[in-house]
Amino acid sequence: MKSHISATIDQDILSRVDRYRHAVKRSRSQVIEIAIERLLREEQPEATALVTSAGQFSGEFSRSETYDR
Numbered sequence: 001m002k003s004h005i006s007a008t009i010d011q012d013i014l015s016r017v018d019r020y021r022h023a024v025k026r027s028r029s030q031v032i033e034i035a036i037e038r039l040l041r042e043e044q045p046e047a048t049a050l051v052t053s054a055g056q057f058s059g060e061f062s063r064s065e066t067y068d069r
Contacts, residue, residue, distance in 0.1 A: 009017075021031045 017031050021028055
């Protein structure tokens with residue numbers, strides 16, 4: 001699902017976006033969305049590891065094995 005936003009962008013950046021979008025035949029919003037996706041992928045990569053503890057389940061739940069170290 002897409003959401004509508006309003007943003008103020010520096011004119012020089014917007015001119016570069018417009019030149020690029022004409023070259024690749026995409027809409028302005030598509031180019032901005034792609035740029036944001038790339039930025040987030042570089043700055044905040046999705047976690048691929050599952051964090052676990054050495055504790056084992058013994059019939060009851062205890063946070064002490066995980067947090068009392």
